[in-house]
Amino acid sequence: MVSTSSTSFLGSYSGITMETIDQLISAESGKLTQYTNKQTTLTNEKNAWKDINTRLDSLSSKMNTLKEASSFQSKVITNSNESLVSISGESGALNSDYTVSVEQLATSSQLTSHQIDLNGKKVDEKLGLSGTLSFADADGKEVKVDVTEKQSLKDIVSAVNQQSKTAESGLKATIIDNRIVVTDEQMGNRTITASGNLADQFGLSDAKNLTVGQSAKLTVNGISIERNTNNVTDAVEGLTIKLNKATIGETAKINVADDIDKTTKVLQEFVDQYNSVMTYIGETLDVGDPTAENNKTGALVGDSAVVRLQTQLRSLMGSSSSKGSDVKSLKNIGIEIDRYGKASLDTSKLKKAMAKDPSAIQKFFYQKETVTAEDGTTTEKETGILSGLSTFVNEYINSTTGIIATKSSSIDQSIKDLDKQIEQFNERLEVKRQRYITQFTALDTAMMQAESQMQYLSSQIGSVTGNNAN
Numbered sequence: 119m120v121s122t123s124s125t126s127f128l129g130s131y132s133g134i135t136m137e138t139i140d141q142l143i144s145a146e147s148g149k150l151t152q153y154t155n156k157q158t159t160l161t162n163e164k165n166a167w168k169d170i171n172t173r174l175d176s177l178s179s180k181m182n183t184l185k186e187a188s189s190f191q192s193k194v195i196t197n198s199n200e201s202l203v204s205i206s207g208e209s210g211a212l213n214s215d216y217t218v219s220v221e222q223l224a225t226s227s228q229l230t231s232h233q234i235d236l237n238g239k240k241v242d243e244k245l246g247l248s249g250t251l252s253f254a255d256a257d258g259k260e261v262k263v264d265v266t267e268k269q270s271l272k273d274i275v276s277a278v279n280q281q282s283k284t285a286e287s288g289l290k291a292t293i294i295d296n297r298i299v300v301t302d303e304q305m306g307n308r309t310i311t312a313s314g315n316l317a318d319q320f321g322l323s324d325a326k327n328l329t330v331g332q333s334a335k336l337t338v339n340g341i342s343i344e345r346n347t348n349n350v351t352d353a354v355e356g357l358t359i360k361l362n363k364a365t366i367g368e369t370a371k372i373n374v375a376d377d378i379d380k381t382t383k384v385l386q387e388f389v390d391q392y393n394s395v396m397t398y399i400g401e402t403l404d405v406g407d408p409t410a411e412n413n414k415t416g417a418l419v420g421d422s423a424v425v426r427l428q429t430q431l432r433s434l435m436g437s438s439s440s441k442g443s444d445v446k447s448l449k450n451i452g453i454e455i456d457r458y459g460k461a462s463l464d465t466s467k468l469k470k471a472m473a474k475d476p477s478a479i480q481k482f483f484y485q486k487e488t489v490t491a492e493d494g495t496t497t498e499k500e501t502g503i504l505s506g507l508s509t510f511v512n513e514y515i516n517s518t519t520g521i522i523a524t525k526s527s528s529i530d531q532s533i534k535d536l537d538k539q540i541e542q543f544n545e546r547l548e549v550k551r552q553r554y555i556t557q558f559t560a561l562d563t564a565m566m567q568a569e570s571q572m573q574y575l576s577s578q579i580g581s582v583t584g585n586n587a588n
Contacts, residue, residue, distance in 0.1 A: 134562075146550070150547075153536055157537075167522050168522075174522075177388075177392060178511050181504050188209060190381055191376075192381075193213075195211075195374050203218050203220065203370045212355055217340075220334070220364045220365065222335045223363070224348050226303065227256075227301070227310050228331070229310040231297050231322045233295060234298070241270060248265055249314060251263045271293060278291040278298075289301070306346030333345060349361075378468075381476070385451075402417050402419070443478040443481065444478060446482075451468050452464035452471070484500065486498045487501055
């Protein structure tokens with residue numbers, strides 16, 4: 119390391135200052151500029167691949183949504199009278215109009231004891247009674263409890279419920295106004311019987327204390343239906359009718375139709391994301407104007423992996439189906455790809471195709487088929503354009519083996535190598551700078567010494583000349 123005094127002395131005689139040395143070093147640092155430019159280029163490439171990965175990942179998510187049957191088979195249900203009935207539907211519900219009326223709601227059978235005298239005690243204090251208490255439901259499942267004097271009314275009811283679970287009975291007991299109330303969880307006309315000395319004591323064996331449940335009665339399009347539940351799931355294919363109240367003369371008008379808006383939405387999102395991918399790929403491959411002096415190009419110009427991505431995505435979007443349905447290509451449902459690779463959705467054409475056969479559209483995009491081999495074994499095969507698209511996109515976005523992951527890893531290594539080269543180059547420049555300082559400082563020192571010697575010689579010559587003159 120050259121001292122500060124050396125640098126301050128520099129140029130005193132030679133005129134070569136630190137500014138001169140900086141200029142010399144700058145002239146030799148052209149290689150450093152090449153390194154940093156290459157580093158910037160690699161960083162731009164990595165960021166571009168990262169952006170492509172994000173867009174492709176989002177496209178993959180949109181495709182997964184399209185693979186779901188609900189994207190094409192969902193139903194929209196309108197109900198004119200929610201207070202009377204509530205309607206929910208599955209994708210298999212048939213499109214139609216229904217008129218529903220409710221004559222009576224289903225109820226559960228209930229067995230109630232008389233009010234039990236607790237002698238001033240609380241329901242959780244021991245009752246001082248002993249004996250047996252048994253219940254049986256309409257299916258003959260029996261719940262039997264042995265009661266001891268240490269048990270409270272609450273303990274007895276808890277024991278009944280515990281034994282009911284063990285016996286898998288549908289009976290459930292509770293306490294209301296110091297009465298034991300046993301309810302059958304199944305609705306309809308079902309019996310509940312009680313036995314044992316405590317059943318007699320509590321009035322539970324008295325038939326008049328049994329309120330028998332009833333079935334629900336409703337009509338759908340004039341057809342009378344009776345069920346032991348207020349959630350009717352098997353009257354209309356694909357629909358669940360929840361009965362909310364019974365009112366004679368009141369009806370609910372129900373309409374079931376395909377949810378075309380949902381299908382339109384998921385397809386539009388797919389188209390928009392595809393366009394986002396293709397537009398950005400086009401920007402990364404843009405060569406700009408080669409004749410321009412300061413021409414700017416895309417970050418991935420000439421990258422064969424990007425060119426393949428662009429070409430293959432466009433090709434797969436234009437693929438056709440040979441399944442024999444009316445939907446053989448995206449054009450049949452209103453999706454067009456222009457010569458620049460941009461997609462557009464004609465919603466009116468899509469709605470016509472949906473009205474004709476939504477399942478055909480779903481199968482065109484994606485379906486699983488069971489394939490039987492000669493030996494009788496079966497496998498599931500994915501078909502439809504989304505199958506090929508998903509497989510291809512995954513080649514790029516797979517986090518471990520994908521093309522983008524491999525590219526990013528390679529770029530990271532190249533950037534690390536450049537960092538090391540830049541560090542070594544800067545070290546060499548610093549060594550050269552110090553050598554220049556040392557050399558030119560030595561030059562100034564030599565010139566100072568030479569000047570001093572000249573002055574000494576001049577003074578000696580002058581002295582000799584003066585003595586001779588005398």
